[in-house]
Amino acid sequence: MPTAAHLFERHHLAVFRFLRRMGLPQADAEDLTQDVFLRIVQALPSYEERESERAWVFRIARNLRLDRWRASGRAPATEPLGEEKVVAIAAARVDALAIEQALGRLGEAEREALVMREVGGLSYAEIAEATGATPDAVRSRIHRARLFLRRTLGGARRPSRAGAGREA
């Protein structure tokens, strides 16, 4: 059986980035990542090795995020993207902000599935295990998310990190 320390080393970065991409500011993402591993320490005795470790960790992260969301009675905290902030940020960051905004316009289920796949590296089966959906539903959600982002961000775009701007 893995220890909590091992699980932290293996998964904390993916969990943290998942929470960031789901819209949480840095401090909230760290706070929730801590809660995830606190829960893991408590839940470790009931962990069954036949299930995917990554899916198990992400299920805990997902549920805690939803719990916090419900407890606050509002949508999960996101970093505000006011116009003044966008203007103040260097042009190189605009693409990243556009992606953030586009992700924010995705449906919760689509965003969650896509982020688990692209940021967490989970397979469809693992996402299904973590979210309680079927692998077919996961495939469909990820596909819908990609089509939406493609349409929203423009067809053959190049992200800023690749060193190029949006194509005409």
Place this chain on the structure above:
Amino acid sequence: MEASEILSAFVDGEAVEVGELAAVLAAPGARETLIDFLRLRTAVADDTQPSREFVQRMRRRLAGGGFERTAPRLLRLAAALVLTTLATVGAYDLVCGARPPRPDEPPKATRVIRFQPGLDWKPVEGRR
């Protein structure tokens, strides 16, 4: 399944039917769709990091076998302090209070009765 859905699953390394994939790839626009999906992957990927302090704090806590927040740690400290005090008092009581009496030592008084002269007794002349 839609053509772009097959490409989406293919990009993710999921199982797709080879014949279907071949047909989809031969269709116009398939190349662009495939490239767009891969570019979206790069765009959606997140490279932010939790702070170094956070990671070190977590490592310390998890390596120590305990995972406690600040408040419970203080509570545990207070509880340890109370237990230490009680243990010290108990030990002192054991050593000093429960020592067995020596054989020639009279037993300790359990009750003290005081008589006031003139009130509880009267002295009689010629008698002690």
